[in-house]
Amino acid sequence: MGIKIYNPLNENIVEVGIIKAKAKIIQAKNFNGIPEPLTYYPDKKIFFITKGTPKFFGDKEFYLFNKDTIESLVIKDASQKIEKSIVKRAIVGGLLVGGAGAIVGGMTGLKDSYKYFKQVIMNDKYKFSFEEDEYLKIKDFFEEVYNELSEREKELENKSEVKSDPFENLKKLKELLDLGIITQDEYNKKREVLLKQI
Known part of the structure; x- marks a missing residue:
């Protein structure tokens, strides 16, 4: 072994x-x-x-x-929601102080808690x-x-931007926008970067 x-x-x-x-x-x-x-x-x-x-x-x-x-x-x-038993709390409350205790006991289990x-x-x-x-x-x-x-x-990213042709990248960027692969906001930001390289 x-x-x-x-x-x-x-x-x-x-x-x-x-x-x-x-x-x-x-x-x-x-x-x-x-x-x-x-x-x-x-x-x-x-x-x-x-x-x-x-x-x-x-x-x-x-x-x-x-x-x-x-x-x-x-x-x-x-996160994960931790399940609580409302019924158990109601039974304990009911045993301790009767009907009102059952209601109060059950209500205490309504608050969510998470892990x-x-x-x-x-x-x-x-x-x-x-x-x-x-x-x-x-x-x-x-x-x-x-x-x-x-x-x-x-x-x-820096190496690829330095080696690439900004005019070609602008054309590719516009194609990505037209195909719906990037948003108008993403297009505008990247376009600004490419225009500064010209």
Whole structure:
């Protein structure tokens, strides 16, 4: 029985070697609600998740995530409504103080409450949700990767704008507007940028 580590981008096996660092187990759930713990090494800025269904026999298989194996990253806030039982509250109130207690007990269950968590989507494929306290354990890693990806995207945009012909880009931009792919407001903003390049 061995351990195999895979790059999630191309499914190639990655040689990792022995990691001499302290790991944190981060509790997460995939978007199907199934618990999916992440083994996170803050000092190395990497984490592992199980590849496929966990196996009890044979090789253990994991995906390695670090700044080089994450090409896209979305982090968003989410919430879930917590259901309350009005009937239970009414019964307790009724048992304690009678009919009026049942009404008051039932009414206390009408206020909605929510559970807040973070959703993380990596490479448009790997989707996790973290309760707030669990997310805080790995927040620095995700923010660093997100910032680095944003910088790379800005650099690519700047390079493509420098190399491209502004007249051709204006024609393409107008086509996008005519096809309804972009809004008039988006067209106007990008048009201003292109006109400054002429």
